[in-house]
Amino acid sequence: MVSILSRVKDVIKYSMMYACLTHCTFEYVGDFVVCNGPSMEPTLHSKNILLTERISTRFHNPRRGDIIIAVSPTDPKQFICKRIVGIPGDRIVLKNNTRPIEADIDVLVINKKQKVNEFQDEYVPRGYIWIEGDNSENSSDSRYYGPIPLGLVKSRVVCRLWPIKEARML
Amino acid sequence: MAFRKFIKSVLLGIPIGVTFLDCVGYVARVDGISMQPALNPDASQTDYVFLSRWAVRTCNVDRGDIVSLISPKDPTQKIIKRIVGLQGDVVSTLGYKHEIVRIPEGHCWVEGDHTGHSLDSNTFGPVAQGLLTARATFIVWPPERWRRLQTELPRRRRPIQIAKSASYYSQ
Numbered sequence: 001m002v003s004i005l006s007r008v009k010d011v012i013k014y015s016m017m018y019a020c021l022t023h024c025t026f027e028y029v030g031d032f033v034v035c036n037g038p039s040m041e042p043t044l045h046s047k048n049i050l051l052t053e054r055i056s057t058r059f060h061n062p063r064r065g066d067i068i069i070a071v072s073p074t075d076p077k078q079f080i081c082k083r084i085v086g087i088p089g090d091r092i093v094l095k096n097n098t099r100p101i102e103a104d105i106d107v108l109v110i111n112k113k114q115k116v117n118e119f120q121d122e123y124v125p126r127g128y129i130w131i132e133g134d135n136s137e138n139s140s141d142s143r144y145y146g147p148i149p150l151g152l153v154k155s156r157v158v159c160r161l162w163p164i165k166e167a168r169m170l
Numbered sequence: 171m172a173f174r175k176f177i178k179s180v181l182l183g184i185p186i187g188v189t190f191l192d193c194v195g196y197v198a199r200v201d202g203i204s205m206q207p208a209l210n211p212d213a214s215q216t217d218y219v220f221l222s223r224w225a226v227r228t229c230n231v232d233r234g235d236i237v238s239l240i241s242p243k244d245p246t247q248k249i250i251k252r253i254v255g256l257q258g259d260v261v262s263t264l265g266y267k268h269e270i271v272r273i274p275e276g277h278c279w280v281e282g283d284h285t286g287h288s289l290d291s292n293t294f295g296p297v298a299q300g301l302l303t304a305r306a307t308f309i310v311w312p313p314e315r316w317r318r319l320q321t322e323l324p325r326r327r328r329p330i331q332i333a334k335s336a337s338y339y340s341q
Binding site for chain 1: 182184185186188189192193228229239240241242243244245246274275276277297298299300301302
């Protein structure tokens with residue numbers, strides 16, 4: 001009887017320990033993400049498995065071109081996977097109108113110094129980033145809901161693990 | 171040998187502690203006067219509150235809750251405010267660029283109780299609910315201030331129109 005009890009105690013103790021270790025690794029080092037939806041095609045497809053890291057996002061210095069996982073600003077239970085297009089201080093030029101927008105709007109990122117007059121533009125404010133999906137016809141992103149706060153960014157995509165044939169750094 | 175055992179238990183203890191802080195909650199000091207009179211009523215002493223992470227695990231918050239969130243302007247900073255409106259509500263603002271705002275999907279309107287001395291949604295607009303990190307449930311220190319924090323909203327700060335259901339935008 002006693003031996004069974006101590007067995008159970010051991011099992012509970014070890015499973016607790018490993019659960020905590022896993023939590024910490026996934027929360028602070030990196031985790032795996034299965035992506036879903038067409039918004040990042042042709043870079044990422046549905047059901048690809050990605051490895052992400054959470055170390056660099058702690059410092060909150062975004063770089064243009066990084067693919068990130070963020071909490072969706074329109075639904076806090078959902079995560080989105082997009083590419084950073086503009087960082088604070090960048091000027092985003094929305095061709096031919098403002099958001100919320102219809103599908104065919106090209107977005108150009110240009111440096112502060114350049115000057116373009118015929119387009120609607122807005123600056124990315126401090127603490128915010130401008131994100132977009134690679135599949136601009138089929139993606140709801142900053143062109144729809146505006147720049148998102150950096151606090152929503154959870155992790156940065158490092159590489160694709162699955163399918164094996166297409167495994168590579170991103 | 172005892173030393174090695176000590177190191178081992180520390181290495182195993184850290185993840186357990188961190189997980190506890192992440193899932194259950196932690197105690198934090200409240201700085202500033204933006205939440206007077208609910209928190210820090212007297213400038214000479216600072217309150218310590220228990221921030222419950224467990225309470226926001228399903229993103230289920232209510233109007234009147236005191237919450238801590240990541241500042242949308244500076245992601246390294248956390249702020250503590252009261253929720254005034256949820257998605258779909260119409261709130262009358264105090265000095266925001268629009269006099270009346272319908273809160274967009276997935277966002278909420280947060281304000282400090284100390285109107286006019288608080289950097290809140292009246293400055294930066296509706297905030298994404300994903301920025302909420304925890305709900306303040308108790309004042310734990312100083313001992314004479316120990317109490318549960320009530321979910322209440324001053325009558326004059328209630329939204330002008332409350333969304334009929336939580337899923338206003340999905341209809």
